[in-house]
Amino acid sequence: MSTPVEIHLMGRTFSIISNEDPAHVQAAAELVQSKVDELRQMGASVASDRLLALASLNLAGELLAGRETKIDGLGNLISSLDHVVLQAEGLAKAPLR
Numbered sequence: 001m002s003t004p005v006e007i008h009l010m011g012r013t014f015s016i017i018s019n020e021d022p023a024h025v026q027a028a029a030e031l032v033q034s035k036v037d038e039l040r041q042m043g044a045s046v047a048s049d050r051l052l053a054l055a056s057l058n059l060a061g062e063l064l065a066g067r068e069t070k071i072d073g074l075g076n077l078i079s080s081l082d083h084v085v086l087q088a089e090g091l092a093k094a095p096l097r
Contacts, residue, residue, distance in 0.1 A: 009033055009047050035059055 005022045007014050007029035020026050035055040046052060 009052070010036060032056070032059065 002017045002019055003022060005016045005018055005025040007016055007026060009029060009032060016025055032052070032055055035058055038053055039051060039054055039058070044054065046054070
């Protein structure tokens, strides 16, 4: 069920209609605000719409990088498991003495 949630970004209040848990929506807004604050501390002095766009692009980049890392890590795990299986198969075929 859609629920209205009030969030605060850059000193403004927005009413968002969402099916998500309101606490999750608030946490997402706080994450965006923290990224905006980080950009401001770095000296970004652009219009608020551009600042929000920069924050969104930075967060999306971090999300994509995290997904790639998980995929690479999973690939390494699978490769290691394949190696262990090959070793076990070789041991199973070795003659007993």
